[in-house]
Amino acid sequence: EVQLVESGGGLVQPGGSLRLSCAASGFTFTSYAMSWVRQAPGKGLEWVSALGGGSPHYAESVKGRFTISRDNSKNTLYLQMNSLRVEDTAVYYCVKTLGGYDSLDYWGQGTLVTVSS
Amino acid sequence: SYELTQPPSVSVSPGQTARITCSGDALPKKYAYWYQQKSGLAPVLVIYEDSNRPSGIPERFSGSSSGTMATLTISGAQFEDEADYYCYSTDINGSPWFGGGTKLTVL
Numbered sequence: 001e002v003q004l005v006e007s008g009g010g011l012v013q014p015g016g017s018l019r020l021s022c023a024a025s026g027f028t029f030t031s032y033a034m035s036w037v038r039q040a041p042g043k044g045l046e047w048v049s050a051l052g053g054g055s056p057h058y059a060e061s062v063k064g065r066f067t068i069s070r071d072n073s074k075n076t077l078y079l080q081m082n083s084l085r086v087e088d089t090a091v092y093y094c095v096k097t098l099g100g101y102d103s104l105d106y107w108g109q110g111t112l113v114t115v116s117s
Numbered sequence: 118s119y120e121l122t123q124p125p126s127v128s129v130s131p132g133q134t135a136r137i138t139c140s141g142d143a144l145p146k147k148y149a150y151w152y153q154q155k156s157g158l159a160p161v162l163v164i165y166e167d168s169n170r171p172s173g174i175p176e177r178f179s180g181s182s183s184g185t186m187a188t189l190t191i192s193g194a195q196f197e198d199e200a201d202y203y204c205y206s207t208d209i210n211g212s213p214w215f216g217g218g219t220k221l222t223v224l
Binding site: 035044045046047050057059060093098102103104105106107108109110 | 118148150152154159160161162165166171203205207211212213214215216217218
């Protein structure tokens with residue numbers, strides 16, 4: 001059974017940093033690109049970033065501030081978030097793909113990031 | 118940026134057919150995916166690559182795509198199908214986007 005468990009969310013001040021983690025199990029982690037998708041309170045879904053075996057991909061809204069990475073030895077996906085803004089407040093979901101970076105499949109339960117002073 | 122346009126809301130009576138549309142200029146060349154999100158829960162994939170249904174998704178869910186429009190069809194909608202539905206695809210450059218979401222009401 002696929003399991004994705006996000007952690008690392010919390011309250012941070014504008015301009016601050018946070019690192020999210022996603023522990024994956026139940027599938028061959030190295031065979032799949034992984035993504036982050038966020039959802040602001042009461043709003044729709046927004047794709048944030050993805051990483052497979054090649055170069056990372058980022059939404060324009062986070063490019064230059066967020067960095068996606070993965071540790072295949074630990075089956076863990078990360079999202080380093082710097083220069084956080086109020087508008088980054090959202091639930092962040094870790095998402096397994098069907099293979100390619102743009103084919104979202106199974107979602108974790110999400111972790112809430114709140115950017116506020 | 119790129120837009121995938123969905124109707125904000127769709128209503129259907131139990132047992133009737135619900136159709137949710139998603140329009141986007143790149144859809145003739147890019148696959149559409151559909152996600153169901155019930156209140157307070159994570160989204161669930163219900164259709165991938167325009168018309169494929171993942172294992173465990175009821176047969177009443179189907180998808181199609183023609184030209185610049187993709188459609189999610191729920192044949193014989195049930196009360197438990199009440200949720201927000203999001204289409205997802207990429208623009209011509211490969212950047213991923215979600216539609217704004219459609220709230221399906223079954224009443």
